Amino acid sequence: MPATVSDVIAALDAAYPPDLAESWDAVGLVCGDPAEPAGRVLVCVDPVAATVDEAVELGARMIVAHHPLLLRGVHGVPADSAKGALVHRMIREGIALFCAHTNADSANPGVSDALATALGLRVTGPLAPHPGGDTGIGRIGELAEAEPFGTFVRRVAAALPATRPGVHGAGDPDRPIRTVAVSGGAGDGYLGAATEAGVDAYVTADLRHHPAGEHLERLGRVPALVGVTHWASEWPWCGQAAEVIRGAGNVEVHVSTRCTDPWNLTA
Structure with a gap:
């Protein structure tokens, strides 16, 4: 049987217990159906446009990111905002997003x-x-x-x-x-x-x-x-998390190869 999103979450929560997260942090499932098959999973540091593009190109059904997408309280995710656009795109593409942040730091x-x-x-x-x-x-x-x-x-x-x-x-x-x-x-x-x-x-x-x-x-x-x-x-963690996810069962895991460091020019 293929591993579900819920199976992947269980493996990640066992490795990176949510109670290790700082009180201000936002970890766990951001969007997606836990009952759906995880299929192909992309592990990355940042849930940004570049890594969502990568997930779509890979045909991934789940993204596991280190940094939270919605760290601070929000009252909505309209598609005409940067983060809202990502949420809407992932939902349209059937991609779940899970974040392990300070719990993964402390584990x-x-x-x-x-x-x-x-x-x-x-x-x-x-x-x-x-x-x-x-x-x-x-x-x-x-x-x-x-x-x-x-x-x-x-x-x-x-x-x-x-x-x-x-x-x-x-x-x-x-x-x-x-x-x-x-x-x-x-x-x-x-x-x-x-x-x-x-x-x-x-x-x-x-x-x-x-x-x-x-x-x-x-x-x-x-x-x-x-x-x-x-x-x-933090990029080396992606390989570690990928091994944790493979322990969830029948799932294909990819580590993101896209640099999401914001600095792209030197002079």
């Missing part, structure tokens, strides 16, 4: 585990753990052998999909790097946690000027910083 394994694995790190625990468990935001890991920071920055660039902004490093290029903290998505709120963990480097996205600068000016030993784009830092 074990979750978004940051996928990032750590892509970088060749052995995970030792969460960066910001939830009380009494092995879940939480970010991960701490270690390389098999120490390498210079300049080499490590190149490792990050080689491991993640290319983006126009690329990968940026802040630190001594010759500094030995062995222990590393990672946080998929916007992570400068965890600069203090990375420092307290005593790691050599911290990899995350959306590093802002003042928090990063103030971090590097702190007295004492602080982690070197590697900045990547939000989309690139």
Whole structure:
């Protein structure tokens, strides 16, 4: 029997429990009939026009996205609004949309585990753990052998999909790097946690000027910083989620190959 949308949801909820989501978050089924066959599923970071186009081209009946489409409260989804147009198109095409956001960030394994694995790190625990468990935001890991920071920055660039902004490093290029903290998505709120963990480097996205600068000016030993784009830092999770979905039974799963990072020009 083909797996239904409900079967896929059950597998995802088991891997990324909804109760791990932050109180402000919006996770779960956005549109679609749980009783319908899932058929072909597309996994992506962003539910945007480009990935909906991709789903239509693939003949997918379900999209599983990391980022919510409707994060803030809405009073309607008119087709003449950007997000409303996507909802109407998915309904017309018979495509269900399911989102796993901060629950996938905190789950074990979750978004940051996928990032750590892509970088060749052995995970030792969460960066910001939830009380009494092995879940939480970010991960701490270690390389098999120490390498210079300049080499490590190149490792990050080689491991993640290319983006126009690329990968940026802040630190001594010759500094030995062995222990590393990672946080998929916007992570400068965890600069203090990375420092307290005593790691050599911290990899995350959306590093802002003042928090990063103030971090590097702190007295004492602080982690070197590697900045990547939000989309690139979370894209490795798509492969992890695809494996979870395959466990739901008879379903075909594709990982999106379309870069939905908003930055497309450099000068």
